[in-house]
Ligand SMILES: C=CC1=C(C)c2cc3[nH]c(cc4nc(cc5[nH]c(cc1n2)c(C)c5CCC(=O)O)C(CCC(=O)O)=C4C)c(C)c3C=C
């Protein structure tokens with residue numbers, strides 16, 4: 001590690017008092033971040049998680065005096081039950097945790113192995129969540145205690161959205177506000193057009209098509225939605241999603257009849273980005289496209305929104321409208337090509353810190 005001077009400073013025999021806190025050998029931290037997930041499917045853990053999530057002004061931007069009574073008194077009296085039942089249908093019973101947590105742990109282990117090959121033990125890799133556990137603050141504290149004088153913070157969202165990347169970064173900076181010795185930090189840019197990410201997506205689609213009994217007629221790229229208003233107020237999420245679909249189409253050598261962009265998970269009465277996946281798959285079936293595939297490029301890991309919403313609710317909407325074959329293309333999760341892409345992005349962002 002090139003930062004020997006930082007280690008030496010703490011050992012200075014002239015200035016260091018006898019009770020000087022121990023300073024560990026300097027390391028670089030790579031902190032992966034995802035959204036977060038409930039600790040269990042019961043009412044109170046579900047309510048705690050949803051309350052933290054839906055009270056975040058980056059997610060729902062209504063004034064608190066208007067939103068909090070509606071959220072606390074109406075929405076959170078019912079939604080923990082309905083969402084809890086949805087989580088139950090996909091829960092990882094063996095580990096007693098949600099799939100998002102299981103997959104994030106697997107990705108972290110794979111990233112540790114990949115980065116250790118390049119940097120040895122100069123780098124510490126871990127993950128945190130924006131909402132719930134393990135919290136961003138606890139992981140920042142752990143990294144600092146382990147000697148990380150520099151931290152690269154990586155929100156695992158390919159596309160920037162205020163509701164995801166920005167709020168993850170906000171929480172990271174909030175955690176840093178509490179530190180006496182604040183580490184040097186960098187945040188990773190969105191990677192919606194990264195060639196290795198696009199290639200990993202394309203490979204996963206080719207593999208799903210090769211496995212399907214009958215080749216799907218069209219691929220629906222279903223992205224998590226946000227209110228339409230966020231786009232007109234300056235959030236680039238919509239444009240980044242459109243670009244991922246275009247790059248994917250070009251990489252696959254397809255035309256516009258073979259791939260489309262839709263948005264899912266609408267919440268509340270406002271208009272969200274359109275077309276809505278749940279309606280579009282029904283329209284496709286009604287127009288005679290009875291064999292379709294759906295992928296979810298905005299999610300780095302399978303979760304409630306893919307395993308339950310796409311592969312149960314959206315599939316049902318398609319079949320109800322006359323659809324026959326529905327292929328869900330899983331998220332990239334801990335596919336080797338995905339880990340290589342993420343590792344490449346980290347290595348680019350560590351330049352100048354570790355070479
Ligand atoms: C209410 C507004 C919401 C906005 C805006 C929103 C944006 C957004 N979310 C993701 C990724 C994920 N969302 C997940 C769950 C989830 N999302 C919302 C609401 C909004 N999301 C809710 C209420 C929930 C909880 C589940 C439910 O009750 O429906 C998840 C999955 C978490 C898990 O544990 O599996 C992810 C991931 C993105 C990418 C995004 C905007 C770009």
Ligand SMILES: [Fe+2]
Pocket residue numbers: 224265
């Ligand atoms: Fe969401």
Ligand SMILES: [Fe+2]
Pocket residue numbers: 238239240242
């Ligand atoms: Fe756009």
